[in-house]
Amino acid sequence: MTHTEHATQSRKGKHLSFDERQFIAYLKNKLGLSNRAIAKELGRAPQTIHNEIKDGTVDVIKQRQIHGTKQYDYRKTEYSPEVGQKAYDTARLNSGRTYLWVESTDFIAYADEQILRLHQSPDSVVGTAKVANLFPEKRIPCTKTLYNWIDKGFMETQNIDLVLKVRRKTKSTKIRKNKTFLG
Structure with missing residues (x-):
């Protein structure tokens, strides 16, 4: 079987931009799309989207209740484009060999x-x-x-x-x- 149709167009060597990270946040957090659907929408590899979401996911307190002397926090995980960009910048600074x-x-x-x-x-x-x-x-x-x-x-x-x-x-x-x- 030959592969004549590719699910994604090759964007090899291109890094995600901050605008793309914001679009990922919209698609993931607001619309609830899967990583594969986001990858298809952006024309990227699913593994790229998976790695980006893994690096940029943070815990957010959705609701906080105080009942008597106890405090209950209801958390959910969300993708943050700012955290994803910061993780990317840190990785770029640490890449490359030391002279x-x-x-x-x-x-x-x-x-x-x-x-x-x-x-x-x-x-x-x-x-x-x-x-x-x-x-x-x-x-x-x-x-x-x-x-x-x-x-x-x-x-x-x-x-x-x-x-x-x-x-x-x-x-x-x-x-x-x-x-x-x-x-």
Whole structure:
């Protein structure tokens, strides 16, 4: 059996907007539609709607009665677009990887001191830190990464502070013609 008709149009890679969240709240709270019906109405996958409603559902006190010295709260669960948006924003902030230079502030301070005060090369700083296991809980970057951090300004060390980098001539970009020797 081939699938020629799809229940939903593909909206892959598109996040729910706040307007769509408000529409979900209207369809779920006011009209009482199921997750699948809401998904069909919005042209989304049912799992997307399920996850959104799960993340944005809150307990609301529907009615409160006081009888003598006791208080009775009648609660119901409702979908809140504001809570759904807040859950989405929090998830977006926590997504993505943390850069190594953010986690390696101790190593950066150590490398700056070794390069600026003791005039060591970045390669020897990385090698010494790895051999002596000076930063066991943190990852130590490779030499190329340390040079990149210096170039990007993540460290106090600058290219002018690196003796060999200032003296060394970079490779020329000219194309050399191969000379053939007859002999």
